[in-house]
Amino acid sequence: MNNQQSFQRKIIYFSLIGVLLLPLYMLSLPATMRKDGDKWSEVEGGILAQIRKQHNLSQTNLGEVDPTSATMKLCSFGLQGVAENRLWTTAIDAKEREDWTTFDASLQQITNLQPHCVKVWQFQSHNVAYNISCEFDDYHDRYHHVIKGLKLLERGIRYNDHSPHLVRDMALFTAFKIGKSDEADLFRPMYRQDEDFHGTDRMALTRFQGRPRHLRDNWQVAKWWYQWCDRLLDEKIASYMSLNSAVVHSDAPHMQIQFAKSLEDDGHFGDAALGEWAQAGREWQNLGLRRLVTSQGTPIHLEEFNSQRQQTLALLVELDRLASDEPGLRDKLIAARRATLTDQERAALDMDPTKRDQKQVNLAEMANSKMRISPRDVAMAMKPAHRDEALRLADRLITAQARLDLIAKYRDIVNYDYWRIRCDVERLPETMAARKAIYEGNKAFAASDLNLALKRYNEGIEAWKHVTEAYPPLLQEKTMVMELHQIITKYRRILAQDNRKLPKPFALEAVQQSFHKFVKTGELPADRGEEE
Amino acid sequence: MVVETQVPPFLSWLLSDSGDGQSALTTFLFTALVLFGLATMVAFLVAAFRYGPGRAFSSIVRGLGGGIVDFVRMSPRRILALSWLAFREAFRRQIWVGLVVFLVILMFAGWFLDPSSDDPARLYLGNVLNWTTLLMLVMALYLSSLSLPADIKNRTIYTIVTKPVRSSEIILGRIVGFTAACTVLLVIMAGASYVFVSRALAHRHVVVVDDIVPVKQNRQVVRYDGKTKLPYGHQHHFTVPANSFAPGIELSEDAAGHLTVQQVTAAARAADVKPGDILTAINGATVIGLDTAEEQLAGAPGSNIQLTLSRGGASHEAKVTREATEVFTDIEKGHRHRVVVRWVDGKLQADIGPAEGMLVARVPIYGLLRFRDRQGDPKDPSTWKIRQKGISVGKLFGYRSYIEGNTLAAAVWTFDDLKADQYPQGLPLDASIRVYRGQRGRVDQGITGSLTVVNPAKPTIRSREIIFTAKEFTLDRIQIPQQLTDSHGKPLALFGDASQPNLPSLVTPDGRVEVWVRCVEPAQYFGMARADLYVRGADASYTMNFVKAFFEIWLQIVLVTSLAVLFSSFLSGPVAVLLTVTTILMGFSCSFIANLANSVIYREELKVIELVRQGAAQRGLYLTPDQTFAKAHDLRKDNVDGFRVYDEARLKTALRLELDQVDVLDRVWGGGPLEAFYRLITQRNLMIDLEMNWAIRTMQFLDKGLMHVMQYLLHVLPDFRRFSDTDYLANGYNIQGARVGQHAAVTLAFALAAFIGGYFIFRHREMAA
Known part of the structure; x- marks a missing residue:
């Protein structure tokens, strides 16, 4: 090869490189900002930058950009995966060996390397707040670790400020780890008085900045976070993905309910508590008026249940009216269907449902599904003169019924009716009197004042009797029944101190019956003390 | 973090029997002899193969003779000159980059x-420490393993070997020179680290007036919480007792019992108290001694006190205000602060001192830990x-084990060699109980527990x-005080009281004592291991500890430099680097490799032990190693599933090595390297049993072979992890001098071996060239 050939080759190589650079340039030109006069405008950048933006994958879209994290990723020279793996195993090993300093250090590096992986924050903050905190015996240490978990979540939210999952976890941990754990009685006041935690706004310069300083109660803080989750979804910053809209939006009102309840648990029975219950009622009703996106795609409102039911009923009446000049049409249809069943199916269907074996249960189910008569079936069976109109009606009825079912399902998911009644009931002076009497009874019992305890309990039980009689649906709900059953249990213990038993007839007999019903269906655990 | 290895004194480690019939020195000599014999044999075989036995023998003898001459006639001046060359080369090759990276x-x-x-x-x-170790080892490796091969390749080596220098001097010169260059770097890094850590951890808190709150009982202020x-x-x-404030004077007591004022604050000076005054009475009451005087001086902040002072023989009165007191904060993040609380203008002000106890070198004296079961039985009945x-x-972490509360179960530590004069204030114990x-x-x-001090010779005391x-x-x-009582209230002395010879003492004359720990509450458990309770000796110097930790890094540098020079004397640069890196990596993961080898080699046997023990445990039995072996033998005879494939000799070894007790x-x-790779690519997790076929069997067989090789290699590998005393320094424990001595001796042995080996190989190469 002579010199000239070599030179020619070089020229060819360089021009090829130049040509190849062109598509590369188009692909990976970064998105930047340009100043036009006084205004900054965004320049879209290359194809990759556009796709990144479209799918919310660029760093600035995900949340805060951190130099530490970027440096670490750069320094790992593409061995990021290996480094992460190693760090995770180190963290797990350190946790087993109770070497918390190493655990913390590994965790710090893991979060630096994977700042935009939401699952990492979810997993590790739960790990710290729930699993590691339990490794300590001193409740101060436990609290310290719960707070550490919360702070970890806050960092995670800074990096991923569009993630409803992290915001929801933040609310969940604040609500239940502080407010419902074994140490709740100790944690709640500690949390309220934690100047270190509340004193500085660690979410400054994010959209979550400026939580009011007076919000110190864990339920209120949790509510604040849940409301932020609502906003993220309402303002389309985040999408529902796998979240159920009814559940998501019921959480904030639930926190208000818990807050109102906690006031009473702490012995505040004045206007403040009443006001919080009223607020809870309003918020719960707002949930009913909120437009909820459903998994079927049709938006619904929980409060439209009654109007939807009326509409459905009206359609049903209309359809029946059309069929009124053909009496027994439905029965005829059923008889015809019955004729198509096999002998076995018919036998299974006719026998006592409680005596069916598994095979017969299946057969009966099959038979039932064959015998089901839809409005369309009825319409199709009508005389040709009515058929057209009947079919139209039947279609409307089916749609209306489906919508009614959907609303009912969503109401059921959040137990809408119960909580609405509950908010109403709790605002009654009788209920507050009942709760106050029981609270004072407990206090008297703890102070060994048996007479006063009994007196207060008698008053409380009597008041509860009135409340439950006035609002029977209360006893359809197991949480309420369980709560009342606990009051009865305590009452029984107080009576036992005086060598007495529950009076007969007992004022809260209905509660007892309801409790046993739930125990029978396995929804509540049996009370062994009661059996004795 | 577990830091508890205690080493015997250096000389006894080096010279006397350490339990396996050999002292360290005899082990060294024995290993040296074996290595020497092996090397000579290999050299002889190679030479015999090439030149025939006769010439081989004579050349070996000549080589050895020459070697001895070379070693004996080494000149320090030439070595120094060659070291200087290597030192300069190190800086020419930008060794300072490591320093820059570190900074x-x-x-x-x-x-x-x-x-x-x-x-x-x-x-x-x-x-x-970790960054220093990493960077320094990389630098040492880079310098020493690439230097010789580069010289040989560029033929610049001839400019040296043609001079009147010996091969031994070339090798030693390089080791010394490169080590020296690294030492310079290490010293700078150590200095920078010291400053960095001290500055990063130094802090002083601030207390504002509102943060000091009076706490009242019966309308009286009893203390201030801050x-x-x-x-x-x-x-x-911090908590300040309300009656602990004293006027601003410092007193000292002379032999005659006079209390002289040493220093005074401005307020006291204003009340006419001067240094040199002798305090004679407080509020009219004559002072007796320093302790009583201090008690009399203490009182509520801002209250006044009448002092009678004598100056130059003349007596005068002074009315001073109680203005200050001194307390410590609680311990948070491993340290506390001294707090001086002053009464200024009717308010309390607190000055917080620097952090104390953050950078310490505790000297723990560990005891021997034994357990008693819930019946109080010290022995296992099976x-x-x-x-x-x-x-x-x-x-999962089996390091600590537990005792049940409200039973006779106890953890008993026996301490040895305690001397009365070392513990005048009583026995200070540090405890951390799970x-x-x-x-x-x-x-x-x-959860509450109880601690009892028992005389091991007479347990009734x-x-x-x-x-x-x-x-x-x-x-x-x-703190166990000098004066104690028994459960009947009779007095006991910890170390024996010379003034009361009849008083029973808890520590035996040879310095032994037992400490019993029990959990008091029923259904609660205390967990502990040996290092969780120890007698705290006087703290050692933190700075010295810091120096020792860096000295150990230096030892690692020497080790790596010697090994790299050895490897580079017969390998090309990149291969030498690779081999040294492998040695370092393996050296750092010695314990992992040992565990891996055991898990792979004794795989079936460990499974058999587990099966037998599980079966026994279900019937509430505990089997001794011999019983386990016999049971497995029986099951194998009965052709029971899972007992057909194991090897009885290996089972015996596994039981002897207590491999079943490994944490x-x-x-x-997941098996050895081949099996692990197979699992990786077929995405089977570590715990899944693989379906057995010939391929897997072959893989496992090869793995076992590999692991046997690894086990032999472990015997000659330096265990780098043991050299690292990062944990000691970082956890605030003193690095024992004997430990450093041991490591220095081991390093010297390795370096010597590397030097001699390197020399012979290099000389041989030179001749061939």
Whole structure:
């Protein structure tokens, strides 16, 4: 090869490189900002930058950009995966060996390397707040670790400020780890008085900045976070993905309910508590008026249940009216269907449902599904003169019924009716009197004042009797029944101190019956003390 | 973190029998002899193959003779000159880059290190030491393994070998020169690290007036509770007893019992108290001694006190105000602060001193830990051995074992060699006891335990129980006083009292004493291991400890340099680098490799032990190793599933080595390298049993072979991890001098071997060239 050939080759190589650079340039030109006069405008950048933006994958879209994290990723020279793996195993090993300093250090590096992986924050903050905190015996240490978990979540939210999952976890941990754990009685006041935690706004310069300083109660803080989750979804910053809209939006009102309840648990029975219950009622009703996106795609409102039911009923009446000049049409249809069943199916269907074996249960189910008569079936069976109109009606009825079912399902998911009644009931002076009497009874019992305890309990039980009689649906709900059953249990213990038993007839007999019903269906655990 | 290895004194380690019939020195000599013999044999065989036995023999003799001459006639001046060359070469090859990288890391360390972590001292020290080790080893490796091959390749070596220098001097010169260059770097790094850590951890808190709150009882202020502000990620609390304030004078007592004023504050000076005055009475009451005087001086802040002073023989009165007191904060993040609380203008002000106890070098004196079961039995009824473990509460980490509360179960530490004159204030114990709750109990209260001091020679002499609340993950100080009583209230002396020879003493004349720890509460458990309770000796110097830790890094540098020079004397540069890196990596993971080898080689046997033990445990039995072996033998005879494939000789070895006792966290799962690779690519996790076929069997067979090789290699590998004393320094424990001595001796042995080996190989190469 002579010199000239070599030179020619070089020229060819360089021009090829130049040509190849062109598509590369188009692909990976970064998105930047340009100043036009006084205004900054965004320049879209290359194809990759556009796709990144479209799918919310660029760093600035995900949340805060951190130099530490970027440096670490750069320094790992593409061995990021290996480094992460190693760090995770180190963290797990350190946790087993109770070497918390190493655990913390590994965790710090893991979060630096994977700042935009939401699952990492979810997993590790739960790990710290729930699993590691339990490794300590001193409740101060436990609290310290719960707070550490919360702070970890806050960092995670800074990096991923569009993630409803992290915001929801933040609310969940604040609500239940502080407010419902074994140490709740100790944690709640500690949390309220934690100047270190509340004193500085660690979410400054994010959209979550400026939580009011007076919000110190864990339920209120949790509510604040849940409301932020609502906003993220309402303002389309985040999408529902796998979240159920009814559940998501019921959480904030639930926190208000818990807050109102906690006031009473702490012995505040004045206007403040009443006001919080009223607020809870309003918020719960707002949930009913909120437009909820459903998994079927049709938006619904929980409060439209009654109007939807009326509409459905009206359609049903209309359809029946059309069929009124053909009496027994439905029965005829059923008889015809019955004729198509096999002998076995018919036998299974006719026998006592409680005596069916598994095979017969299946057969009966099959038979039932064959015998089901839809409005369309009825319409199709009508005389040709009515058929057209009947079919139209039947279609409307089916749609209306489906919508009614959907609303009912969503109401059921959040137990809408119960909580609405509950908010109403709790605002009654009788209920507050009942709760106050029981609270004072407990206090008297703890102070060994048996007479006063009994007196207060008698008053409380009597008041509860009135409340439950006035609002029977209360006893359809197991949480309420369980709560009342606990009051009865305590009452029984107080009576036992005086060598007495529950009076007969007992004022809260209905509660007892309801409790046993739930125990029978396995929804509540049996009370062994009661059996004795 | 577990730091508990205690080493025997250096000389006894070096010279006397350490239990396996050999002292360190004899082991060294024996190994040297074997290595020498092997090397000579290999050299002979190679030479015989090439030139025939006769010539081989004569050349070996000549070589050895020449070698001895070369070693004896080494000239320090030439070695120094060659070292200087190597030193200069090191800097020519930009060794200072390592230093720059280190300084950059320190500059940005704040990004990665969280000063508000639970143990910042450990985090910071651990980090600087690890970075230093990493960078220095890389530098040493880069310098020493590439130098000789490059010289040989570029033929610049001829400019040296043609001079009147010996090969031994070339090799030694390089080792010394490169080590020296690295030493310079290390010293700078050590200095920078010291400053960095001290500055990063130094902090002073601020207390504002509002943060000191009076606490009243019966309308009387009994104490002041204070807390610091939060800027360093933590907060300290302190309590000031209301009647602890004293006027601003410092007194000293002379031999005649006179109390002389040494220093005074401005307020006291204004009240006409001057240094040199002799205090004669307080509020009209004559003073008796310093202790009583201090008691009399103490009182509520701002209250006045009448002092009678004598100056130059003349007596005068002075009315001074009680203005200050001194307390300590609580311990948070491993340190506390001294607090001076002053009464200024009717308000309390607090000055917080620097952090104390963050950078320390504790000297723990460990005892021997034995357990007693819930019946109080010290022996295991099935094995008739003294219990070394309590019960397990089901944690994976089996280091600590537990005792049940409100039973006779106890953890008994026996301490040795305690001398009365070393502990004039009594025996200071540091304890950190884990708690496992069998029931929730009271969440707001800790679990109480009792501690009894017992005379091991006469167990009836035992102190009354000292009740304490268990504290986890922190060191709780329990001070055993000199004067104690037994459970009947009769007085006891800890070390014996010379003035009362009849008083029974708890420590035996040869300095032994037992400390019994029990959990008091039923259904609660205490967990502990040997290092969780120890006698705290006087603290050693932190700075010296720091120096020792860096000295150990230096030893590692020497090791790596010698090995790299050895390898580079017969390998090309990249291969030498690779081999040294492999040696270092393997050296750092010696314990992992040992565990891996055991898990692979004794795989079937460990499974058999587990099966037999599980079967026995279901019937409530515990089997001794012999019983386990016999049971497995029977089951094998009966052709039971899972017992057909194991090897009886290996089972015996596994039982003898107590491999079944290895901590679950240290067991290695998933087989050897081949099997692990197979699992990786077929995405089978570590615990899944593979379906057995010939391919898997072959793989496992090869793995076993590989692991046998690894086990032999482990014998000649330097265990780098043992050289690292990062944990000691970072956790605030003194690095024993004997430990450093041992490591220095081992390093010297390796370096010597590398030097001699390198010399012979290099000389041989030179001749061939």
